[in-house]
Amino acid sequence: MSREPILTARGLVKRYGRVTALDHADFDLYPGEVLAVIGDNGAGKSSLIKAISGAIHPDDGEMTLEGKPIHFRSPMEARDAGIETVYQTLALSPALSIADNMFLGREIRKPGVMGSWFRMLDRKAMEKRARDKLTELGLMTIQNIGQAVETLSGGQRQGVAVARAAAFGSKVVIMDEPTAALGVKESRRVLELIQDVKKRGLPIVLISHNMPHVFEVADRIHIHRLGKRLTVINPTEYTMSDAVAFMTGAKTPPAQSIA
Amino acid sequence: MTETKTTSEPAQEFERVLTQSATAVASFDTHEKSPLEKIRHFLHSSPASVPLIVLMLSLIIFAIIVGSRFFTPFALSLILQQVAIVGIVGAAQTLVVLTAGIDLSVGAIMVLTSVIMGQFTFRYGLPAEVSILCGMALGALCGFINGVLIAYIKLPPFIVTLGTWQIFLATTYIYSANETIRAQDIETNAPLLQFFGQKINFGGATFTYGVFAMLLLIAILWYVLNHTAWGRHVYAIGDDAEAAKLSGVRTKRVLIAVYVLAGLICALAGWASIGRNGSVSPQIGQFANIESITAVVIGGMSLFGGRGSIMGMLFGALIVGVFSFGMRMYGTDVQWTYLIIGVLIILAVAIDQWIRKVAG
Numbered sequence: 001m002s003r004e005p006i007l008t009a010r011g012l013v014k015r016y017g018r019v020t021a022l023d024h025a026d027f028d029l030y031p032g033e034v035l036a037v038i039g040d041n042g043a044g045k046s047s048l049i050k051a052i053s054g055a056i057h058p059d060d061g062e063m064t065l066e067g068k069p070i071h072f073r074s075p076m077e078a079r080d081a082g083i084e085t086v087y088q089t090l091a092l093s094p095a096l097s098i099a100d101n102m103f104l105g106r107e108i109r110k111p112g113v114m115g116s117w118f119r120m121l122d123r124k125a126m127e128k129r130a131r132d133k134l135t136e137l138g139l140m141t142i143q144n145i146g147q148a149v150e151t152l153s154g155g156q157r158q159g160v161a162v163a164r165a166a167a168f169g170s171k172v173v174i175m176d177e178p179t180a181a182l183g184v185k186e187s188r189r190v191l192e193l194i195q196d197v198k199k200r201g202l203p204i205v206l207i208s209h210n211m212p213h214v215f216e217v218a219d220r221i222h223i224h225r226l227g228k229r230l231t232v233i234n235p236t237e238y239t240m241s242d243a244v245a246f247m248t249g250a251k252t253p254p255a256q257s258i259a
Numbered sequence: 260m261t262e263t264k265t266t267s268e269p270a271q272e273f274e275r276v277l278t279q280s281a282t283a284v285a286s287f288d289t290h291e292k293s294p295l296e297k298i299r300h301f302l303h304s305s306p307a308s309v310p311l312i313v314l315m316l317s318l319i320i321f322a323i324i325v326g327s328r329f330f331t332p333f334a335l336s337l338i339l340q341q342v343a344i345v346g347i348v349g350a351a352q353t354l355v356v357l358t359a360g361i362d363l364s365v366g367a368i369m370v371l372t373s374v375i376m377g378q379f380t381f382r383y384g385l386p387a388e389v390s391i392l393c394g395m396a397l398g399a400l401c402g403f404i405n406g407v408l409i410a411y412i413k414l415p416p417f418i419v420t421l422g423t424w425q426i427f428l429a430t431t432y433i434y435s436a437n438e439t440i441r442a443q444d445i446e447t448n449a450p451l452l453q454f455f456g457q458k459i460n461f462g463g464a465t466f467t468y469g470v471f472a473m474l475l476l477i478a479i480l481w482y483v484l485n486h487t488a489w490g491r492h493v494y495a496i497g498d499d500a501e502a503a504k505l506s507g508v509r510t511k512r513v514l515i516a517v518y519v520l521a522g523l524i525c526a527l528a529g530w531a532s533i534g535r536n537g538s539v540s541p542q543i544g545q546f547a548n549i550e551s552i553t554a555v556v557i558g559g560m561s562l563f564g565g566r567g568s569i570m571g572m573l574f575g576a577l578i579v580g581v582f583s584f585g586m587r588m589y590g591t592d593v594q595w596t597y598l599i600i601g602v603l604i605i606l607a608v609a610i611d612q613w614i615r616k617v618a619g
Contacts, residue, residue: 076507091505093498095565100491105507107488119487148303 004067006031006203007052007083007172012061014047021047022058023227029172034194034204036214036235039224040247046176048224049207053085053174054078065171076105084169088176090161094150099123099130101149102164133167134159137196155186159193166197173197174205179213191217211240223247302614306567309610310558310574313603317578321585329588332464339470342580343455344369344535345550346473346573347528349558350480351521352551353572357484358517359497359564360416364405365525366547367427372398373529374431377440377539380449387451395526401427402522406515424548431541442537456534469531473573476524481569493517497564553579553600557607566611578603 009027013020021044029035039045050056052063054072063070065081072078075085092101103126109115110122127145134145139159149157158178165173175194179187187210194217198204208214214221215235223230223246230246231253245251302309322330348365355362372394379390401423408419445452455469484490492513495503504510528547533539558575560567579600586596 075505079507085505087505089502089505091499091502093495093502093506093565095498096491096495100495101506104491104495104503107491109488118482119489121486121488121491 003030005029007063007065009048009052009063010061012048012051012058012063014044014051014056014058020227022051022061024061025224025228027052027222027229028232029203029205030220031203032198032201033219034198034206034217035220035222036206036208036218037222037224038208038211038214038243038247043224043247044227045207045224047227049085049174049176049205052078052172052205053083055085079168082169082171083174084165084172085174086158086161086165086176086178088178088180090157092149092157092161095148097146097148098134098152098160099127099145101160102126102130102133102167106168129167130163133163137163137166137193139163139193153186154182155189158182158186158190162190162193162197166200166202169202171202172205173202174207176207177209178206179208179210187213211243215240215243223253225249299614299616302610306559306614307571307574309607310571310578313557314574314578314581317581317585321581321589325585325588329585332462334584334588336464336466336470338577338580338584340465340467340535341584342576343467343469343473344528344532344544345547345554345579346576347469347476347531348525348547348551349554349572349576350473350476350569351524351528352548352555353480353558353560353567353569354493354517354524355416355521356552356555356560356562357493357497357564357567358514359500359562360409360514360517361420361552361562362405362416362518362521363420363548364401364424364427365521365528365551366544366549367424367431368398368401368522368525369529369532369547370541370544371401371427371431371529372526373532373539373544374435374541376452376530376533377445378435380452381440381444387449390449391451391530394529395523398522398524398526398529399519400522402518402520402525403515405522406518409518410511410514435541437541439542440539445533445538452530452539453534453537455531456537467534469534472527472531476527477569477573484569489513489516494565497566499565550576550579553604557600557603559607559611561611561615562608566615575607 005028007027007029009025012022012025012027014022023044025044025048027048037045037049047056051058054075054077057073065083070081072081078085093104096104108122108125108129110120114120115122131145137159139156149160152160162175162178165175178190178194182190191213194204194206206214206218218235221233221235221243223233223243225247233243233246233253242251246253328334348369351365352362375397376387376390376394379385379393380387385393405416405419405423408414409416455467455472457468459466484493492503492508495506495508496510496513500510532544536543554576555567555572556562556575557578558567558571558573560571582599583593583596587593
């Protein structure tokens with residue numbers, strides 16, 4: 001691949017006591033692609049993702065975003081750098097409205113004295129932007145932007161979380177098991193959402209256990225095993241059972257594809 | 260993403276049959292809601308309406324059974340005066356309960372700060388203004404101690420404030436040597452301490468400055484909670500602290516601010532209580548914590564956090580005020596009041612649980 005990766009990690013190490021979760025792991029994400037990260041439980045993929053999203057601190061190794069070294073101390077710093085994460089738990093506040101949720105932690109204040117002195121929220125502006133974003137992503141079957149998130153279905157909540165990431169993620173969107181809790185039909189919409197976000201030019205890191213979903217939307221598949229990157233495969237060249245076999249160690253990937 | 264795309268070529272084999280299923284996936288159920296569901300939705304979106312309705316009903320009931328004596332401007336304004344202190348402490352409790360916490364030390368902070376304001380003035384001869392500022396600062400410090408233990412040491416709010424309640428109360432007794440400062444002394448030497456006891460009359464109604472302080476405080480907090488980012492963060496933390504943190508809310512900082520503000524408000528209540536009682540005594544306000552929790556619960560706020568309105572707390576406090584005043588005018592045993600308040604508390608929580616089901 002001739003293009004420069006937008007996000008890279010080299011030699012990441014993370015130990016929890018005597019357990020090594022990341023053992024000199026590497027990672028590359030290229031602009032505009034959907035990169036799936038798969039691996040068996042305990043392979044260290046969630047540690048890898050947490051390191052990229054700023055939720056944990058690697059003990060060793062380097063990461064770069066657009067060629068510049070990055071050291072995140074919190075998810076906030078990763079967000080400020082343009083890396084948005086859709087957590088498996090979604091990280092939404094059920095009792096707050098859709099608009100309030102989308103802007104939680106980065107609210108828009110009214111212009112002028114009302115905003116600077118009385119710190120009044122600009123509800124109209126926030127609702128408009130939230131509505132625009134949801135419309136863009138084809139989620140405007142959600143009628144009332146002011147309704148509480150807890151009144152939405154699972155798929156709609158996922159939609160709100162993805163819309164939030166897409167609205168603010170300027171460089172990378174990470175999605176952790178976005179279809180795990182959803183039915184077949186709602187999963188379909190989320191997969192379409194992923195394609196929509198990709199069309200906007202945002203690269204996506206997709207963590208999933210669902211092989212059909214991974215093979216459908218991923219451009220490349222990063223297979224994690226025993227705390228490091230085993231290989232990166234092209235989903236058109238391998239079958240799902242190959243991928244699972246690499247993941248579990250039943251099969252050894254061809255030498256040239258080991259990154 | 261359109262519906263047509265969904266129904267064209269299925270991307271996965273097992274999705275082929277999806278075309279036969281309902282196509283309106285993410286639209287809202289538009290089926291006619293039963294009147295009961297409509298009521299539930301309304302209550303879900305305006306949590307202060309239940310206590311407001313109960314307040315209106317109780318006013319009407321007492322107007323009927325007690326008669327015209329009850330429904331006079333004087334009597335009604337007397338209820339407000341009696342509720343003022345609980346209302347102010349309840350405002351502090353509201354902030355804490357919204358974050359899914361509980362503050363058992365509010366009453367103790369109130370007593371401690373009122374004693375400090377009095378003793379600093381009379382024992383050390385400080386000007387009343389300085390003593391009041393010292394009391395305020397101490398209230399904030401007490402809240403800060405609660406906040407640090409809860410946000411950073413991560414102890415449960417119930418345990419922390421159970422402990423600090425005893426600590427603050429014991430400190431009050433040790434420091435004051437259980438000594439009361441008489442009302443006449445305050446009146447002649449430091450009238451500022453009784454500021455909130457001053458009264459305004461209009462049209463037969465009597466309002467103390469304490470009543471205005473409560474109403475102003477609640478109005479300000481209502482604005483802050485509903486129209487500023489900080490207020491939304493308070494709700495978000497009570498709703499789901501982990502989600503709030505991941506969304507970018509600085510949860511620890513907000514929690515500390517909530518407890519400091521609660522302490523400061525309790526100090527204000529301490530000052531106002533001097534105006535209400537005239538004297539400064541370590542014996543007063545022992546049950547302010549329970550009374551404030553009662554107001555909050557009857558006001559429809561959820562003790563699990565994130566739900567409710569400060570207006571509900573005000574209505575809750577007024578309901579308690581109306582019942583205790585009305586029952587006394589009616590001339591029954593005061594225990595009936597407690598019995599009814601107990602029933603109201605349980606009803607309020609039951610209604611809260613029912614309203615929450617709107618989500619399911």
